[in-house]
Amino acid sequence: MPSRILHLQTPLECLKESYPSTRLISEVPLRVFGYTAYVHCFGPNQTKFTPRAQACVFVGYPPHQRGYKCFHLSSRKYFVIMDVTFCEDQPYFPVSHLQGESEESQKGSRSPTNQPPAPVQDSKPSRDQGMENPTEPCTNNTMNENDRSDVAVLENVEEKNSGDETKVRTETNNNEAEQGHTGKLDKYDPSLDLPIALRKGTRSCTKHSISNYVSYENLSPQFRAFTASLDSTTISKNIHIALEGPEWKNAVMEEMKTLEKNNTWEICALPKGHKPVGCKWVFTLKYKADGTLDRHKARLVAKGFTQTYGVDYSETFSSVAKLNTVRVLSVAVNKDWPLYQRDVKNAFLNGDLAEEVYMSPPPGFEAQFGQQVCKLQKSLYGLKQSPRAWFDRFTTFVKSQGYSQGHSDHTLFTKVSETGKIAVLIVYVDDIVLSGDDRQKSVNLSRKWVAKSKEGISVSQKKYTLDLLTETGMLGCRPTDTPIEFNCKLGNSDDQVPVDKEQYQCLAPYEEHMEAVKRILRYLKTTPGKGLMFRKTDKKTIEAYTDSDWVGSVVDRKSMSGYCTFVWGNFVTWRSKKQSVVARSSAEAEYRAMSLGICEEIWLQKVLSNLHQECETPLKLFCDNKAAISIANNPVQHDRTKHVEIHRHFIKQT
Numbered sequence: 001m002p003s004r005i006l007h008l009q010t011p012l013e014c015l016k017e018s019y020p021s022t023r024l025i026s027e028v029p030l031r032v033f034g035y036t037a038y039v040h041c042f043g044p045n046q047t048k049f050t051p052r053a054q055a056c057v058f059v060g061y062p063p064h065q066r067g068y069k070c071f072h073l074s075s076r077k078y079f080v081i082m083d084v085t086f087c088e089d090q091p092y093f094p095v096s097h098l099q100g101e102s103e104e105s106q107k108g109s110r111s112p113t114n115q116p117p118a119p120v121q122d123s124k125p126s127r128d129q130g131m132e133n134p135t136e137p138c139t140n141n142t143m144n145e146n147d148r149s150d151v152a153v154l155e156n157v158e159e160k161n162s163g164d165e166t167k168v169r170t171e172t173n174n175n176e177a178e179q180g181h182t183g184k185l186d187k188y189d190p191s192l193d194l195p196i197a198l199r200k201g202t203r204s205c206t207k208h209s210i211s212n213y214v215s216y217e218n219l220s221p222q223f224r225a226f227t228a229s230l231d232s233t234t235i236s237k238n239i240h241i242a243l244e245g246p247e248w249k250n251a252v253m254e255e256m257k258t259l260e261k262n263n264t265w266e267i268c269a270l271p272k273g274h275k276p277v278g279c280k281w282v283f284t285l286k287y288k289a290d291g292t293l294d295r296h297k298a299r300l301v302a303k304g305f306t307q308t309y310g311v312d313y314s315e316t317f318s319s320v321a322k323l324n325t326v327r328v329l330s331v332a333v334n335k336d337w338p339l340y341q342r343d344v345k346n347a348f349l350n351g352d353l354a355e356e357v358y359m360s361p362p363p364g365f366e367a368q369f370g371q372q373v374c375k376l377q378k379s380l381y382g383l384k385q386s387p388r389a390w391f392d393r394f395t396t397f398v399k400s401q402g403y404s405q406g407h408s409d410h411t412l413f414t415k416v417s418e419t420g421k422i423a424v425l426i427v428y429v430d431d432i433v434l435s436g437d438d439r440q441k442s443v444n445l446s447r448k449w450v451a452k453s454k455e456g457i458s459v460s461q462k463k464y465t466l467d468l469l470t471e472t473g474m475l476g477c478r479p480t481d482t483p484i485e486f487n488c489k490l491g492n493s494d495d496q497v498p499v500d501k502e503q504y505q506c507l508a509p510y511e512e513h514m515e516a517v518k519r520i521l522r523y524l525k526t527t528p529g530k531g532l533m534f535r536k537t538d539k540k541t542i543e544a545y546t547d548s549d550w551v552g553s554v555v556d557r558k559s560m561s562g563y564c565t566f567v568w569g570n571f572v573t574w575r576s577k578k579q580s581v582v583a584r585s586s587a588e589a590e591y592r593a594m595s596l597g598i599c600e601e602i603w604l605q606k607v608l609s610n611l612h613q614e615c616e617t618p619l620k621l622f623c624d625n626k627a628a629i630s631i632a633n634n635p636v637q638h639d640r641t642k643h644v645e646i647h648r649h650f651i652k653q654t
């Protein structure tokens with residue numbers, strides 16, 4: 001469009017005036033400035049995963065070379081090339097960053113003005129990240145040297161014209177319109193009619209605000225209120241400060257009454273040679289289904305890290321439900337089984353202690369105990385043996401009710417009634433998931449119904465992701481579309497720079513590992529609400545897809561095996577594992593990955609058998625290596641495959 005800087009001429013008119021007779025311009029088809037141009041990449045190190053083109057912005061024509069001049073914003077490089085694909089219906093910069101000139105402002109520009117020009121910082125598009133995230137400029141006018149190259153100087157609109165309706169002047173050449181050089185812009189934003197000074201005050205200074213990636217619009221009012229209350233709640237950690245409030249004081253007194261009623265301890269003097277275990281208060285809030293506050297919860301927790309092995313504890317192992325087993329319950333969607341959830345109140349207090357354990361008086365109640373201590377009779381939260389004691393008590397009770405314990409997962413319990421109906425429950429510490437077509441048994445044990453729609457069940461970890469970004473200080477980081485860079489190889493060499501001790505204990509040992517972890521967090525920011533969707537399908541099969549990264553480790557050149565499995569059409573398990581030996585060929589590496597995948601399929605088949613759901617078809621295994629497939633199908637054992645004979649016979653046998 002015409003510009004005052006070009007004396008009300010279009011860039012095309014100025015271009016023809018500057019190069020009236022040169023063949024460099026006449027032989028090159030004219031294109032629209034400022035639109036997306038994909039510059040084709042050529043180089044000696046091209047692979048099948050290397051991008052074939054880079055998204056650039058078309059900026060003009062070189063004066064002494066035939067071709068198009070394109071600018072790559074992230075690398076800040078110019079390309080002069082003829083092999084370019086133009087997308088003239090796709091502006092490189094978002095429309096909200098393009099400022100037209102009104103007829104009123106053009107009239108006012110003919111007379112001199114005393115007002116200084118207002119710098120407006122152009123935002124950088126996020127095309128390199130694979131998605132459009134319009135970045136709104138800050139109200140702060142302070143910029144560094146790198147930002148000054150991206151500054152466009154615009155004159156202020158007079159204050160008297162701020163309330164008038166402005167009309168953007170878009171005079172174009174008729175020939176250009178016929179040739180399709182003027183592409184359609186995105187949906188018009190009414191806020192563009194406001195003066196720049198007014199629009200600047202309404203913009204945010206955060207380039208990549210988390211609000212651009214997290215939305216509660218699709219949630220029901222009840223779940224929206226519940227989610228909002230989770231993010232805005234603060235909980236006290238000091239017992240003396242908490243006791244000053246009536247809510248927390250009542251919660252502490254209620255917990256003490258529960259402990260005394262359950263005969264959790266008996267008060268006695270500390271025997272000689274024994275050391276008491278410390279304890280502390282942990283506070284939390286319980287919510288209702290609609291998001292409103294239900295009650296304040298206080299829990300007395302023992303400091304189990306002060307226990308001594310062989311003195312006040314011995315066995316600590318306790319079975320915990322595998323998340324893979326929980327996801328296998330996606331068969332409930334295909335069987336139209338209801339899903340329920342129940343959390344056992346004060347679950348660990350139901351376990352009986354076999355060891356002799358002494359504990360210090362609870363904080364805030366030292367005066368009532370004097371010089372005496374608590375001899376524990378029940379498994380209090382925090383003790384090393386508490387999970388085992390609780391699970392043993394729970395298993396004994398469930399078996400007495402007629403349930404049978406699963407062999408593939410010891411936390412899976414099933415019960416078949418005389419009419420053939422089944423009830424299923426899985427326990428994860430003190431949380432229980434119930435399902436099955438025997439609704440009477442499930443309803444008797446259940447407390448909460450798991451939200452489910454006609455399309456299926458969605459499982460995600462949105463709050464955990466947001467908490468992780470907040471804890472690491474990356475809530476406003478620049479997002480990315482992939483969790484790891486292409487062809488990224490992490491090693492362990494002597495010249496690597498270590499990170500500080502705190503970061504090492506939390507995340508990674510070296511700087512390059514830390515950068516890889518940060519990229520994962522940046523990827524999580526783009527997908528905080530994404531998860532698994534379990535849908536009802538007609539498939540009744542178990543499928544596994546395997547692959548391997550041959551000699552992918554730069555340290556010892558061992559390969560990586562990977563697989564993912566589908567149960568009745570739903571994605572349930574996945575894993576990647578480093579192989580124990582060096583593979584001499586890609587076929588061997590793929591063959592070992594097939595062995596790992598078939599093991600997972602056999603385990604899933606046993607889980608379905610425990611659920612009394614037999615597979616109607618044989619197990620299906622998919623691999624993308626022709627040599628490995630031929631070895632699996634061919635009964636002849638070749639010399640080059642003798643070192644993988646065990647894996648071959650194992651696959652054939654199953």
